Amino acid sequence: METKLKVLLISHTPMPEMTIAAAARLCYRSGDIETLKDDRLAGQTKNFLSKIMGMGHMSPVEHVSFTFAVEGISRACSHQLVRHRIASYSQQSQRYVDKTGGFHYVVPPSIGGDKELKRRFDSFMRETQEFYDYLVRMLEEQGRTGESVREDARFVLPNAAETKIMVTMNARELLHFFTQRCCNRAQWEIRAMATEMLRLVKAVAPTLFAGAGPGCVSGPCPEGTYSCGKMKEVKKRFRSLS
Numbered sequence: 001m002e003t004k005l006k007v008l009l010i011s012h013t014p015m016p017e018m019t020i021a022a023a024a025r026l027c028y029r030s031g032d033i034e035t036l037k038d039d040r041l042a043g044q045t046k047n048f049l050s051k052i053m054g055m056g057h058m059s060p061v062e063h064v065s066f067t068f069a070v071e072g073i074s075r076a077c078s079h080q081l082v083r084h085r086i087a088s089y090s091q092q093s094q095r096y097v098d099k100t101g102g103f104h105y106v107v108p109p110s111i112g113g114d115k116e117l118k119r120r121f122d123s124f125m126r127e128t129q130e131f132y133d134y135l136v137r138m139l140e141e142q143g144r145t146g147e148s149v150r151e152d153a154r155f156v157l158p159n160a161a162e163t164k165i166m167v168t169m170n171a172r173e174l175l176h177f178f179t180q181r182c183c184n185r186a187q188w189e190i191r192a193m194a195t196e197m198l199r200l201v202k203a204v205a206p207t208l209f210a211g212a213g214p215g216c217v218s219g220p221c222p223e224g225t226y227s228c229g230k231m232k233e234v235k236k237r238f239r240s241l242s
């Protein structure tokens with residue numbers, strides 16, 4: 001069964017921008033720590049946050065984290081995601097979750113947009129499902145049960161098989177993630193996921209993520225001769241993302 005991307009922002013550090021500003025103020029101001037929560041400073045958060053980020057003072061940004069739940073992505077996509085190592089992940093197990101009767105899968109747009117390719121792709125997925133179910137039955141007849149059956153039957157599931165994953169990143173790593181994965185040169189699926197994640201965090205921390213997105217949003221394209229050549233369109237899209 002074909003599935004679609006869905007991303008939820010499950011939780012985040014309360015008052016993320018004020019938290020970062022407080023951490024930065026600690027670095028530059030005298031006085032005791034009670035002054036960090038001074039209500040009179042709250043109105044200065046936006047300007048102060050923009051200033052420290054413009055200076056490249058990024059360590060205060062690490063005090064804030066965001067947790068997302070993602071479904072409707074393929075195993076191919078999740079293998080790219082977990083390369084970002086400064087993060088925490090919890091992923092649905094193919095060993096414990098029974099896929100008999102119908103696993104979900106992701107269809108690449110290049111295949112979904114071609115009637116004949118889509119027909120054959122879906123047919124292959126049905127055949128894979130049938131063989132997975134057959135393996136489960138045969139292994140059960142051997143006397144095996146539970147996860148000991150599924151841990152071997154899962155070997156036939158394709159990269160297209162859907163997975164669900166929870167991911168937590170601090171804001172500094174998230175900014176780096178957006179630079180890498182919102183770029184037009186990133187693979188289409190993780191790019192779509194990263195762009196949706198960025199849309200969600202912009203709603204709760206607009207100053208922090210004002211310049212977030214692929215590298216060309218806040219400076220020259222870092223891809224050099226591999227540039228997509230659409231820097232103007234990309235900048236416009238991500239600066240207006242909401």
